[in-house]
Amino acid sequence: MAMHELQRDYSTKDLQFISIDKQGTILTTDQQLFELKENSSIKNYHPFFEGIDTYFLEKSDHIKLECVHLNDRIFDIDFIKNDDDTAVIIFREGTDFYNRVQLIAQKRNESIIFQETLELKNQILKEQEEFKNRFIGNFSHELRNPLTLVSSFSSMLLKTELNLDQEMLVEAIKDQSDKLRDILNDIIDLSILKNSSLSLESEPFSLRKLLKNVHLNYSTTSTTKDLSIKLKIDETVPMTIIGDRRRFEQIITNFLDNALRHNKGDSIEINIKENQRRANKVSLRIEVINNSGIVPDSLGDQDIETYTNLDNGDIEKTTGLSFSIARELAQLMDGEILIKPLETGGTLQVANLKLVFPIHDKEIVEETEETAKNSKIHLTDKVRTIIAEDNSVTQMTALKILVGTGNFDNRVFTDPKDLLEAVDKDDYDLILMSSSISQVDALELISLIKEFANDHNKKIPIIAVTTKTSATDLVEYRKAGFKDVVKKPYTDDELLNTIYKRLNLKKFK
Amino acid sequence: MISKKIVIVGHFGVGKTSLIRRFVEDVFSADYKVTIGVHILKKTVHVNDKEVNLILWDTEGTDDIEEIRKAYLLGTHGFIFVCDVTRPVTYQNIESQTQYLKDNFNKVPIISIGNKSDLLPKGSISEKKEELEFLDMLVSAKEGNNVQRLFEKIAKLLS
Ligand SMILES: Nc1nc2c(ncn2[C@@H]2O[C@H](COP(=O)(O)OP(=O)(O)O)[C@@H](O)[C@H]2O)c(=O)[nH]1
Numbered sequence: 001m002a003m004h005e006l007q008r009d010y011s012t013k014d015l016q017f018i019s020i021d022k023q024g025t026i027l028t029t030d031q032q033l034f035e036l037k038e039n040s041s042i043k044n045y046h047p048f049f050e051g052i053d054t055y056f057l058e059k060s061d062h063i064k065l066e067c068v069h070l071n072d073r074i075f076d077i078d079f080i081k082n083d084d085d086t087a088v089i090i091f092r093e094g095t096d097f098y099n100r101v102q103l104i105a106q107k108r109n110e111s112i113i114f115q116e117t118l119e120l121k122n123q124i125l126k127e128q129e130e131f132k133n134r135f136i137g138n139f140s141h142e143l144r145n146p147l148t149l150v151s152s153f154s155s156m157l158l159k160t161e162l163n164l165d166q167e168m169l170v171e172a173i174k175d176q177s178d179k180l181r182d183i184l185n186d187i188i189d190l191s192i193l194k195n196s197s198l199s200l201e202s203e204p205f206s207l208r209k210l211l212k213n214v215h216l217n218y219s220t221t222s223t224t225k226d227l228s229i230k231l232k233i234d235e236t237v238p239m240t241i242i243g244d245r246r247r248f249e250q251i252i253t254n255f256l257d258n259a260l261r262h263n264k265g266d267s268i269e270i271n272i273k274e275n276q277r278r279a280n281k282v283s284l285r286i287e288v289i290n291n292s293g294i295v296p297d298s299l300g301d302q303d304i305e306t307y308t309n310l311d312n313g314d315i316e317k318t319t320g321l322s323f324s325i326a327r328e329l330a331q332l333m334d335g336e337i338l339i340k341p342l343e344t345g346g347t348l349q350v351a352n353l354k355l356v357f358p359i360h361d362k363e364i365v366e367e368t369e370e371t372a373k374n375s376k377i378h379l380t381d382k383v384r385t386i387i388a389e390d391n392s393v394t395q396m397t398a399l400k401i402l403v404g405t406g407n408f409d410n411r412v413f414t415d416p417k418d419l420l421e422a423v424d425k426d427d428y429d430l431i432l433m434s435s436s437i438s439q440v441d442a443l444e445l446i447s448l449i450k451e452f453a454n455d456h457n458k459k460i461p462i463i464a465v466t467t468k469t470s471a472t473d474l475v476e477y478r479k480a481g482f483k484d485v486v487k488k489p490y491t492d493d494e495l496l497n498t499i500y501k502r503l504n505l506k507k508f509k
Numbered sequence: 510m511i512s513k514k515i516v517i518v519g520h521f522g523v524g525k526t527s528l529i530r531r532f533v534e535d536v537f538s539a540d541y542k543v544t545i546g547v548h549i550l551k552k553t554v555h556v557n558d559k560e561v562n563l564i565l566w567d568t569e570g571t572d573d574i575e576e577i578r579k580a581y582l583l584g585t586h587g588f589i590f591v592c593d594v595t596r597p598v599t600y601q602n603i604e605s606q607t608q609y610l611k612d613n614f615n616k617v618p619i620i621s622i623g624n625k626s627d628l629l630p631k632g633s634i635s636e637k638k639e640e641l642e643f644l645d646m647l648v649s650a651k652e653g654n655n656v657q658r659l660f661e662k663i664a665k666l667l668s
């Protein structure tokens with residue numbers, strides 16, 4: 001076959017030419033693609049043609065319609081208007097081509113919709129997670145007041161004359177409520193960490209002193225009296241670290257708590273090594289090894305689930321909580337946490353943490369807090385104290401603790417108006433203020449006091465007693481003029497320590 | 510008998526094809542077959558004792574209305590803008606999309622609808638309605654709710 005014939009053949013094989021008049025009557029047509037009768041109306045063949053009239057009205061003489069489905073076939077259609085009110089319609093069959101296009105579009109659209117659905121689900125999960133954390137946070141805060149009372153009253157009770165039976169009972173109460181307090185703090189920490197609203201402090205602290213303190217604390221508690229806890233710090237490890245001392249300590253104590261909980265042997269080792277350092281950054285390896293007893297690993301995110309499920313609220317199930325906290329904290333410190341069973345039947349817990357140290361590294365001298373023996377303090381003049389608190393449980397807790405020392409003369413205020421009146425009329429020596437009183441925020445209230453109090457009262461220490469104790473909260477409280485912050489739940493000694501520290505005790509002796 | 514060309518537009522996967530199939534053939538399939546190009550179907554409705562031929566143009570879904578092939582829109586008497594109430598991306602830009610149609614197709618009525626109302630949790634429909642107040646109607650191709658009413662409504666608008 002000659003070349004031009006081939007071309008003709010090819011180019012017309014899938015084309016059909018139809019000419020119509022303005023009413024849609026078929027004037028001439030070939031039958032390449034489908035059969036059409038001349039002199040019949042094209043509108044009868046398919047709804048597509050029913051609107052064909054309007055193409056005669058369009059400005060353009062040439063209208064192209066691509067990918068039009070007519071029955072089970074797909075066509076590109078050209079509508080070409082002539083001067084004599086007739087038109088030529090050219091059909092090009094594209095069924096095979098467009099079916100391939102359809103397959104591609106099918107894949108693409110399905111995957112886009114799938115992706116969208118995933119994102120949506122993810123978002124719902126995230127919202128649920130946030131709700132859960134908020135819920136845990138709120139509910140833990142609610143628990144603090146009653147717990148403060150139980151914990152501090154049992155501590156006070158222990159300081160009185162009790163017979164042996166009573167003492168044992170009260171000790172058990174105190175022991176368990178302290179435990180509960182720790183768990184509560186863990187939960188709050190974790191919900192803060194999961195909300196990632198926690199930022200780390202950056203202060204220099206002595207690494208060795210911190211480790212020795214932790215070691216001492218753990219070596220001298222009753223639960224560890226048959227246990228040898230060894231602390232080994234590599235020589236090369238920096239003296240001073242710049243970072244968040246409390247959070248750093250928390251990782252180690254969480255490890256130790258974990259180790260103690262599952263320990264079956266007679267020794268626990270704490271090893272601090274240096275992985276590497278560059279400039280002023282150091283990667284430290286913190287190991288806690290118990291030579292016998294498996295600490296459950298694979299503590300995924302289900303920990304908090306088991307925890308919030310109060311139906312099986314078995315305290316021993318909380319193992320994972322401290323580990324979860326340690327893991328979150330380590331992540332905040334650009335580090336990681338590993339937990340490995342040892343061949344000896346024990347467990348190795350490791351934290352690799354990236355930390356900063358000062359270029360001129362030397363031991364820093366830290367202020368050692370001189371905690372006065374609270375029970376030995378007797379003041380001749382009573383400290384005239386305002387307790388601004390509208391929660392009756394907390395009122396009673398604070399009152400009992402203060403009254404028990406014999407050093408305080410207390411007045412309780414639950415209404416901000418009365419409080420403002422009082423600080424104007426009478427002289428006081430101390431104000432303890434909860435985070436809000438009858439809906440008025442402590443920050444607002446203190447600014448009112450600074451404004452409306454008499455000159456004497458403007459100078460007395462005001463201490464916040466609050467559940468809001470994040471670093472940013474503390475800064476705000478200080479800025480607003482609070483001398484100190486006592487964190488709820490507190491023990492009697494914690495409350496008294498802070499008060500005595502902030503009072504000029506000589507004045508009352 | 511009068512014929513009216515209705516073009517169904519909106520994102521892909523919102524149920525344009527399903528709506529038309531429910532209306533024309535009274536069937537529904539949960540399988541998704543992506544539409545490319547355009548399908549044209551027809552159904553007659555009765556409005557005020559008159560018969561109206563609705564010529565329904567089922568278009569390929571596009572993210573952006575401007576991507577639709579212009580020739581498909583020639584001679585249109587009415588638009589139905591469909592979105593999927595479970596997929597915010599399909600109604601986020603509804604305003605600019607319908608505005609584009611208004612600008613380019615002077616006086617051609619547009620009905621905006623939310624499809625897949627069956628997927629809204631029971632009891633949340635009135636709540637969701639407030640959130641989706643920019644829609645004229647909630648329909649379900651799957652369960653058939655409001656589908657007939659939708660096409661009768663647009664037929665009425667046009668006759
Ligand atoms: N549950 C539910 N699914 C629907 C509804 N309408 C359509 N679908 C589903 O949504 C997918 C996309 O529908 P389709 O009509 O092809 O959407 P189009 O791309 O806009 O034409 C298909 O899997 C349909 O089964 C509806 O009213 N309810």
Ligand SMILES: [Mg+2]
Binds near residue numbers: 542543
């Ligand atoms: Mg479709």
